[in-house]
Amino acid sequence: MLRIHFTAADIVRIRFAPRPAPLQELHAALTTAVARRGGPLFAQWGGRVLRSLPAAAGALADLVPAGRPPSFLDVLGDTMADGFERIRTAGPGVVRSELERVYGSMAAPRWIRALHAGDETAWRTLHRAQQAAYETVLAPVWPVVQDLHRAEFTRYALTVAEHGVAAALTALAPGSRFHEGVWRWPGAAPARDVCLDGRGLVLLPTFHHPEGPLLQDVPGRSAVLTYPAGPGLPPTAGRAVVQVEALAAVLGRTRLDALRLLAEPHTTTSLARALRVSNATASSHAAALRSAGLATTTRTGRSVTHRRTALGTLVAGAGPP
Template identity: 55%
Template structure:
């Protein structure tokens, strides 16, 4: 079990990564690719990728000769180019210590390029960058838009739960096999450890290529990152990447999702109800839930109230998603201002 000890300062800094981290998602995908088991769920995906992986990816296997990878591969940047540059910025002493650790119990010596990396050779760093880039393009790029949609849906699920039930409940809802006791978040894991952010905070990052225990990264000077399995439980398929709205709609419910689309412009409760074909009471209930999650704002305008999507709501709704056209017979023209 991993016990994450959270101070008041840490609880104030609990956050949910707003976007997926390309290289951390890649790490979990490669971990799943290399581990045996669950052939029914992962077999076809593994077979397809193993036949497509280019030779340029092979150096990544050299860096993980045993179960745990060197810490400088834990990169949580949400921009691919920034992430690819991040390992090179790792202090040389940390790189040497991590490479020594991962090869300490391995019977075979490290290959020449890893020894060059241990010395800080620039060409060796280029080998690593090229391997990560080739792996991302092969393993994740075809389904990356779906990963982004799934992440957005998981972000929303967390936001709604935190707004309705608090941070502790949201943490346990994100990772079902966990428990929050006093100021300690307990995570089921294959190792026993106590992690103390000590004011650095905690960042949650869902992954959609991993179904094992949560992965906890405690890196100096950074928040503690908890990467946890989410989504449908199977690797995202490129064939499903066209369903942009499905993931978010499944989390919010169809009516609330449609309300979020409509509220790109301000609507009163009555206008929203007519736009969605609902009763005023039901529309008010949906608006209250979206407001509690920070996805819309509500302001009074005379005897009525007007609802409109917030910046957080805009973040969750992709620009090319559009609300259904209104029923001209019953819909009022929405006001132009908030």
């Protein structure tokens, strides 16, 4: 069981990653493929992934000789380049100690020994390996991952707005419990207790790791909990309509249309006309979006104007209504 201990300061510092992190999603995907987790459909997908990886990506396997990746790989970033730059900011002492930890008494490949010594060629080898794996595994489905993340972000935001943070946390992990400042995940292995001590927690969904949470707990930084989300199958490039369908399942089709229309200001009457619903129904949809922080309403005299917020724009994406 995983037990995460929150202080009052941690509760107010819980945040949901606004965008997927390509390096973390790549690491989750490769972990799933190598471990053949997630049942037969994920196993078939994992087999195809491993067979399709180019030779340049093979260096990544050298970083996990016993399934224990070095902690300096645990970074967030909006792009692969951003993620790699964050990896490069790890101090030489951290890199050396982590490589020594994962290898122990085992003999390390030459390029790992060079990385241990801080050699720039070895860092370029790591960068090429990550980029080659990303282009093969994630690049074809990255727009789908972004859409799934947006839908998950919406679901979390709505649950927080309607039921509070504790309900939103337990909704992320069916069977988990939040009681007296402790979030308990049954079945998570290995059993461990994590005390946040005011550092806060970042929630990051993954769509390539179907079993259990992945927790990054680096001293001095917010902990990052990567949890399994999505439809339960690895994303495929053919699911072009996933954004509309996933968001509509969370918001309802009419409310999603309202959110997208509110990219421009609308009165209740003009919104009702565009949605082809009554003024009362349009007002109800606007109120629900407002309560979730996705829209604002301003009143000037007898006129009421609705418009979506920055959060609403992030959730709605760039697609037309």
